[in-house]
Amino acid sequence: MLSHRFARRAALGLLLLIAPLPGRAADLRLSAEQQARLAKQLPKTLAKLQQRELLRVVSVGDDISTFYQPPGFPRYDSAMAWQGRLLNRLGGYFYYHGIVDLVPHREIAASQKQAGDAWTRYAADLAAWQSSKKGQAPLAPDALRFQADVAAPTPMGVPELIRRGLPQAQQIVQGTAIQILNLARDGAQAAQAWEALGPEAFPPPPAPRPDLVTLCYGLNDASASLPLDGFRAFLQEAVSRCLQNGAEVLVAAPPLSFDPSAPRESLGRSRPYAQIARSVAEAAKVAFVDLGSALLEAPSDLASLNASDAFAAATVPLAQAFSYRADSPDTLHPNAAATLAMGERAARQLLDGPTPIPLEISGAVELTGPAEATAQLRIFNPSSAPRSLVLSPLSFTGWRLKPGTPDAFFNLPPGKARRLNLPLEPASPSPAPLGGLIRGSLIASDDDLQQLVDLALPLRPLSLAWPEGRLDAASGEVVLTATLTNQSTNPVQGTATLDWLGQQQQFPILLEPEKSLALPLRLALPDPATAPRFFGLAALQITLPDRTLRFERRLEGLRYLGLEQRFPLIPLSAASPSGPLPKPNTWVTPFADPRGLYCLIEAPSTSSSPGSSSLPWGTIELQIDGRSPAANGSLGFVDRLSATIPWSDGPVPLRKVRPATFGHSYYFQYHPDGFRVTATTRPDGSRRLEFNVARVNLPQHQWSLDPSGQNSLGFNLRLTRIDPATSQIDPSLTQTLTASAFGSTDARSLTVLELSPSPSPRWSLRIY
Numbered sequence: 001m002l003s004h005r006f007a008r009r010a011a012l013g014l015l016l017l018i019a020p021l022p023g024r025a026a027d028l029r030l031s032a033e034q035q036a037r038l039a040k041q042l043p044k045t046l047a048k049l050q051q052r053e054l055l056r057v058v059s060v061g062d063d064i065s066t067f068y069q070p071p072g073f074p075r076y077d078s079a080m081a082w083q084g085r086l087l088n089r090l091g092g093y094f095y096y097h098g099i100v101d102l103v104p105h106r107e108i109a110a111s112q113k114q115a116g117d118a119w120t121r122y123a124a125d126l127a128a129w130q131s132s133k134k135g136q137a138p139l140a141p142d143a144l145r146f147q148a149d150v151a152a153p154t155p156m157g158v159p160e161l162i163r164r165g166l167p168q169a170q171q172i173v174q175g176t177a178i179q180i181l182n183l184a185r186d187g188a189q190a191a192q193a194w195e196a197l198g199p200e201a202f203p204p205p206p207a208p209r210p211d212l213v214t215l216c217y218g219l220n221d222a223s224a225s226l227p228l229d230g231f232r233a234f235l236q237e238a239v240s241r242c243l244q245n246g247a248e249v250l251v252a253a254p255p256l257s258f259d260p261s262a263p264r265e266s267l268g269r270s271r272p273y274a275q276i277a278r279s280v281a282e283a284a285k286v287a288f289v290d291l292g293s294a295l296l297e298a299p300s301d302l303a304s305l306n307a308s309d310a311f312a313a314a315t316v317p318l319a320q321a322f323s324y325r326a327d328s329p330d331t332l333h334p335n336a337a338a339t340l341a342m343g344e345r346a347a348r349q350l351l352d353g354p355t356p357i358p359l360e361i362s363g364a365v366e367l368t369g370p371a372e373a374t375a376q377l378r379i380f381n382p383s384s385a386p387r388s389l390v391l392s393p394l395s396f397t398g399w400r401l402k403p404g405t406p407d408a409f410f411n412l413p414p415g416k417a418r419r420l421n422l423p424l425e426p427a428s429p430s431p432a433p434l435g436g437l438i439r440g441s442l443i444a445s446d447d448d449l450q451q452l453v454d455l456a457l458p459l460r461p462l463s464l465a466w467p468e469g470r471l472d473a474a475s476g477e478v479v480l481t482a483t484l485t486n487q488s489t490n491p492v493q494g495t496a497t498l499d500w501l502g503q504q505q506q507f508p509i510l511l512e513p514e515k516s517l518a519l520p521l522r523l524a525l526p527d528p529a530t531a532p533r534f535f536g537l538a539a540l541q542i543t544l545p546d547r548t549l550r551f552e553r554r555l556e557g558l559r560y561l562g563l564e565q566r567f568p569l570i571p572l573s574a575a576s577p578s579g580p581l582p583k584p585n586t587w588v589t590p591f592a593d594p595r596g597l598y599c600l601i602e603a604p605s606t607s608s609s610p611g612s613s614s615l616p617w618g619t620i621e622l623q624i625d626g627r628s629p630a631a632n633g634s635l636g637f638v639d640r641l642s643a644t645i646p647w648s649d650g651p652v653p654l655r656k657v658r659p660a661t662f663g664h665s666y667y668f669q670y671h672p673d674g675f676r677v678t679a680t681t682r683p684d685g686s687r688r689l690e691f692n693v694a695r696v697n698l699p700q701h702q703w704s705l706d707p708s709g710q711n712s713l714g715f716n717l718r719l720t721r722i723d724p725a726t727s728q729i730d731p732s733l734t735q736t737l738t739a740s741a742f743g744s745t746d747a748r749s750l751t752v753l754e755l756s757p758s759p760s761p762r763w764s765l766r767i768y
Contacts, residue, residue, distance in 0.1 A: 030093050034351040038090075041287040041350065042248050045212050049094040055178045056208060058247070059083050060196040060238070061216035063333055064255060064291065065184035066105075070328035073336070076105035078180040080336060082252065082291055083214045085343020087178050090350070100177045115141060181210070189226060189743040190217040190234035194637040194664035197238055202245040213242045216291070218254030218273035219332060225429040226743050227768060228276055228397070229468055232434070233635055235280045243284070251281040255291040255342060258322045259331040263315055264401065265427075266331060267296075268394030272431060272439040275454050287350060293452045294345035295321060295338060297355060300445045302388060307409035310390035310445045357444065357451055358383060359412070364460045364487070365396070365424070365438040370541070370550035373399060375422040375440070375457065381412035388412075389446040391453075393422055396440030400427040429741075432768075436463030436485050461488035462511075462542060464519075464551040470633050470748040471765040472712075474557070475528065480521045480538065480767065482553075486511040494544040501526070501536050509542060528559040528761045532568060535576060556740050556766045558751040561715060562759030563592050569719065569735035586735040588717050592705065592755050596694040597624070603719060603735075605685030617645045618721040618733075620677070622691050625714025625747050626662035626698035632714055636747035637664040643677045645689065652677040662698055663747070670697055689719075705755050714750035740766035 030038070038046045048055050059065050059078065067081035078084045079099035088099055101108065118141040125138040183196040193215065202209055215238055221231050235251070242249045253274035259266035274292050281288035298317050305313055321338035324330055334342065363377040375396065381387050392407045402423040410418050433439070437456045444453050465483040486492045491512050498505040500523050511517055519540075526534050534557045542549045561567050568584030591598040599622065621640040625632050639661040643652045654675050659667045674694035681687055695703055702710035721733035742749035752764040 028093070030351065037351060037353065042212065042250070044248050048211060049091065049096070052094060052096070052176045054176070055087075055091070055096075055212070056210045057083070057087060057178060057180045057212045057214065058201045058210040059180055059182045059184055059214045059216075060193055060201065061184040061214070061252075062188040062219050062254075063184075063186045064219055064252075065214065065216050066182065066186055067339065068186050068333050069336065070324050070330050070333075072328065073324065076107050077101065078182045080339065081182075082216070082255075082339055082343045082346060083250075084180065085340055086289070086347045086350070087180070089344055089347035091176075091178050094176075096176045096178055098177050100179045102179050102181045105182075184216075187220055188217065189221050189224070189745060190231050190238070191637045191743050191745045191747075192639075193217060193234055193238035194241075195639065195658070195660040195745075197241045198660060198664070198667045200659075202247075209245060210247050212250060213247045214250045214252060215239065215242075216252035216254065218270050218277060219257070221743065222254065222270040222273050223257070223332065224743065225431050225741065226746075227468055227741065228272055228431045228434040228439075230635065230742065230746060230748075231273055232276045232280060235277060236284070239280060239284045239286060243286070249281075249284070249286040251277050251286060251288050252346065253277040253288070253290040253292055255295045255334055256318070257332045258315070258318045260315075260319065263311075264392075264394045267315075267318070267443075268396075268441050271394065271441040271452070271454055272397050272434075275439050275456060276434075289346035289349045290354065290452075291342050291346060293354065294342045294349065295334060296443065296450065296452050297345065298450050300448055300450045302390065302445055302447050305390070305445070307390050307407050311392040311407055311443065314392065314443050314445060314450050355449065355451065357453055358387060358446065359389065359444065359453075361442075361453055361455060363455075363457055365399070365457045366460050367462070367549050368547060370548055371426050373424045375399075375424055375438075375455075377420040377422065377455075378417050379410055379412065379420060380417040381414060384414050386411065386413050387446060389444055391420065392443040392445070394441045394443065395427065395430075396424060396438050396455075396457075397433050398427060398430045399424040399438065399440075400430075432466070432468075433459060433463070436465060436487060458487040461486065461490070461492055461544070462549060463487055464540060466551070466553040466767070468767055469635070470742075470750075471767060472633050472752050472762070473760070474525060474763040474765050475761065477522055477524050478765070480523060480553070482519045482521055482540070482551075483516050484509070484511065484519050485516045486513055489513050492544065494542050497541045497543070499537075499539040499541065500524070501534075523555075525557065525763055528763060531559075533558045533570070533581070535581075554741070554768055556738065556768075557763040558738060560712075560759040560762050560764060561590060561751065561753040563590055563755060563757045565589065565757070565759070567737070569717065569737055570739065571732060572718075572734045572736050572739055573731055574739075586719060588737065590715075590753055594695065594703070594705070596692060596696075597713070598693075599691040599717070601689040601691065601717070601719065603687045603689070603721075605682075605687075615647075615724060615727060616722055617647045617679075617687070618719060619644050620689060620691065621718045621720070622693075623714070623716040623750055624662055624693065624698070625750050626701040627665055627714075627747075628700050629702070629710045631663070631665065632710075632712065632747075633750070633752070634747065637745055638662065638714065638747045638750065639745055641675065641691070641693070643691075645677075645679050645687075649680050650678065652679055663700070665700065668697070668699065703755070707756070711755040713753045713755070714747055715753035716750045738766065741768040742766065 065081055067075055067077055069075035078101040084099045122138055122141055129137050183201060239249050254270045257266045257269055278288055321334045360380040360382055361377055366374045366376055368374055388411050390407055390409050393401050402425050408420050436459055438459055439456050441452055441454045444451050463485050467480050493510045496507055496509050498521055536555045538553045540551045566587050566589045569586040574582055585604040587602045589600045621642045623638050623640050625638045639658050642655045645652055654677055657670045674697045676692040678690045704711040717737045719735045721730045723730040738749055738751050740749050
């Protein structure tokens, strides 16, 4: 049971969640310092606010920007998302009146229709009562009555109550408002920013352009442990596109997630991506807010805590931030109260700057063996007063804290430092280190606040930067050039051994301090004629006089697909270099002619029954990279053609095909007749699916059916099955063509389909 000190801590945290910003209740105007800070970060936005002109904002991002909440709670309301809360706070200083969602979500439109119907009935009931004067007068509709769960109150202001309680025709926004076009998508990853920032965000003249774009990705990238290098590249290009189109940019780092069963790992999961988002914003000199630190920052009560209590106490207000009904658990999406707090505190970061961290932490991660390391930290008190604090480590890229490692208490005199060593063990899955730096975070709790502290620590004595991406047309032997860096203060001399598919190569290593060495690693590939795919682990082991180090990189190879050739899919869970691949039972056979591409998918029978007529058999997702030859296979966005497959046979409707489905350079409006999906059940219970795509949908692709032109496509296929007993996805039956660690919409995750019945005997490699 939690002690009274935990209860006190929880009360302090809840007060911070619902309290206004310090000093803001009486402040009706920005101070000169705040205006100067805002003018430096968002000068055009500030100028419009000062003139009370219409401010147009485009929001792109993931679930956090759509304001996703579990079913039964108010959601999909831009005014209640973090960016709406932040903009409402800023606009309030200049007498703006609320946020206008230019394209309300269908759930908002439905609530407005419900409100309209309720007001129509009320008008009729009121007229009848006024005529008869019998009984009590009818009650006017109340916005809160439209909430599915009145027992779980949601922080809503007057504009929100009006928006949900009146039909759209009766809603009047007086004075000035801020317009938001919300192009964020649930489940989005950073690659999808390239789709969102097209003509819909920046329409051609004479249509007005946005004044400000808010960017917030990382929640789903972190959940999937996607590569940090790709995350950075997608964000950099997204910011660049906004600036090229004349819009100001506000980059937001993702909030924390909180899973009580793995609190440290879940809290630290998004922090490496937050660091990358900050570095991208700083390099581009655009505005930045940190939703993760905004969510965690809370009053501390160190005087009432022991070091062993501090982390558990810090999670009490965080648990409240992810609190919904008992039947609506959610460890990814902060609730409405927490979102309100995030937006308000993010506005404070813009106006006053981030809360200073009252200590300096430096150090390195020392590799002590092939599977062990130590984070060696130096904690320094730069102030003129003594400081007591507890440090609670969370997680690090590629590593986690060894179980049982206690949190550390420090009583630091002014100008003094202390040392802290944290034992680490490998963590999987986890994004690979970027730039020779191990990124991690910890919670610092002192007498005033609990705060997030992010760390980017060099990996000593050596770090190895592997290449990452997709390599097509590979055969025989390929060379991966890795960069080895000596990040210690002493020369490093030893022997390197490359282990690849059972073969070993040795070569000497001699490297001076702070110097780098390019290592051309030669990998002999399997013969494509012997197997359709392979998974391999390239392991470089470096033996030094006092220790042995190990660095690894995974490779996935698929033989080029060809027309009229049956190719196996594999279970997603089998995508690993260890162990033999299971015997295939699901196949895809592509066909093509000048009119289009036709895919035949064969799936095995199942002994299960649908159980419910509304339960689908599964889903199918097809990806085609139809960009030009120079772009095909490179870093980019490619969306999915998706259909839900019923148990019944016949034509299957395709989900809406988005404009950039065949690559971020398309933005093409597709005719539904250009696609066709059908399902057939064979006598033995197996299913046959046909997925046809018309050639006219890919105008950028040269579509050559012989080697004289562009005769290859980026290609991927995933078949997901539903378990009738649980109505959930059955991972054991989820089949895929490629299964690399790249994001599902990252073009590098696709493989190569040659439009020829005699494809080249080459590999398409994914290196991750």
